[in-house]
Each structure stands twice: as C-alpha cells, then as structure tokens.
Amino acid sequence: MRLIRRDLPYIVLICLLLAAMAAYELSKPHELHGMVMKPSKPMPDFTLQSAQGPVSLSSFRNKVVVLYFGYTSCPDVCPFTLANLRQTMSALGDKAKDVQVIFISVDWKRDTPEIMARYVANFNRDFLGLAGTQSQIDSVTKDFGIFYVLNPPDENGYYSVDHNASIRVLDRLGRLVVIWPNDTKTSEMTTDLEMILSTN
C-alpha cells in the first residue's frame, strides 16, 4: 500500500504524458501522402480537346482536380491507376462531386478526344478524357513536369509510351498541392482528398 502511495505521483505523471501524446496525435494536422507542395503552387491554365469540345483547366475552379497523364494503349500501369482512382471516387461518396478526375493522353498520335471519352467512361462516367496536338501536349506536360516519349514501333506497328506515372492533385484554386506516387493506396488518396476538400 505504501509502495503504491509512493509511486502515485509517477503513475499520474505517466498518465498525463500519455494523455498529452494522444491529444497531440489527434490535433496534429493530417499529412498528405507523396510529394507535398509547400506552399501550394499556382499552375498555368491549359485548353485541350474533349469529345464534347475544348476544355480548360480553369473551368474546374472550385473543384479539386486529379490529373493523370497516360495513354489508352497503355497495357499495365494506366488502367490500374484509373481503376484505383475509380475506387477512390467511390470511397469519397457524395464528396466526389467536388472532385474532377482528368486523364490526359500523351499519345497524341493515336488517342483522339473520342477514344479518350470511350476509354475513361469504362472506369467512371464522370472522368474526363482529354487529347491534344503534339505542341499542346508538349506544352502541358512541360508545365506539369511530365516526361514522356513515344517509343519506336515494333514489327506489328505497336509502340509503347514511356511516361511519368505519378498523379497530380490541384486544390479548388487551381494550385498544385500534392503529387502522389503511382503506388499510393486508395485509402491514402481518399483521406488526402477529404482533407484538401475541407481546407479550401
């Protein structure tokens, strides 16, 4: 009994410390996953072609924009990334209406606005597929730090395209806030988007 009374101040101190640590964890701001822009970086506008006509990035102010660059003949990485984004939008529920996923083709030779529209509709009817001329795609990819190269065709005429596979997220003001690596989990994307949606 005497031992407990003697140790009581230490026990109280440890409890206080644990409570303080828990409070800190709870109050700590959510950290975005991937490469976080500090401060958020205003991005230049662009206009590309959708199946319904020209579309400008600036027309999505007040929405969070998720930008992914790839191509429809992409055998592996692009369809899995878009499938993950579809899952993320589904997890967001009603909040998904404030997020616009845009898939931009770097394969200006093969992908037309119509092909892009059909392709993205297979993942989510609200996704937007955009295509452009070589000079338009060169300009947009340069602005957004995207590397791409169309490889020489094989004997069957098929060519692959090397390209950055990360995903760019812009806030409601059109500022780049985070770049997600391609292996970002859908749960991480969902919590990041919830946070970005709630902050501006």
Next chain:
Amino acid sequence: MHRTSTRITLLLSLFITACSVSTSVSQGGMEISDVHVVVPAAMAGMDMNTDPFVTLQIKNGSGADDRLIGVTTDFADAMLHETIMNGDVATMKTLKSIDVPAGTTSEFKHGGFHIMFMNMNKNLKAGNSVRMTLEFAKAGKITVSATVTNE
C-alpha cells in the same frame, strides 16, 4: 458387373474433371501453374481493345537453363512484355524471349514480366476457359488451359 462399370465410369469422369480444372502442367521438368488470363475488372466488357494479360508461374526443374520464346493461341496475337518502373517513369519493353534459369520459379504478373494478348478475335469474359501454347527453346511446346478472371 453393371455396378462395377458404373463405378469405373464415375471414377474416370472424376479423374477427367480433376485434370481439366487443374492449372498445373508439367513436361520435361518444366512446370506451368496458376495460369490465368486477366481482363482487368474496369476494362471488362469495354467496346475497344482491352489487351488482357496472362499471369502464371514457370518452375524450371529440368536442370538446364531455358528460355520462353513464344506463346500462341487461336484467339489473339501474344507478345512477351516487361513493365519496368524507373523511378516514376513507367516503361514497357517488348521481349523476344524471357530467361527461365534452371532451379528457379519465374512469376509472370502485373507490373513485371507478362504475356499480353493483342488483336483479339474474340471477347473474353470472366469464367471462360482458354488454351495457349508456351514454347521454350529447350523444353519445346507446352499447352496449358487458363481461366479468364477480372483480377
């Protein structure tokens, strides 16, 4: 007598069924297993080229290094591919052959070595069963059955 022949018929049909659902085939020490043709769920039923790919394992117990030099089917052209991530850049290479060293098990899957079907002449759906022939430089041709899946 009648009962015996019924029993033999039953056993034979069970054996044939077991063989037909098995995805493991061995020949000359080369074992092909877990063969699936994957049409990603998001792409299933889409009205354009979906480029399904094959996942499988090749266990080379032949005692000699070998190479997969080709795959043929009656419903598509098959190509040997490798997806490589160089940092953030996704690169896909078309390969003439894929090494299968002796004593190793090579896994073909999304994001690495894979067999891709192109120029399809039939629409694959989950649950379909298809056949393909893998050709090795030393082990020769091995025909396997695969089930189509969406994952």
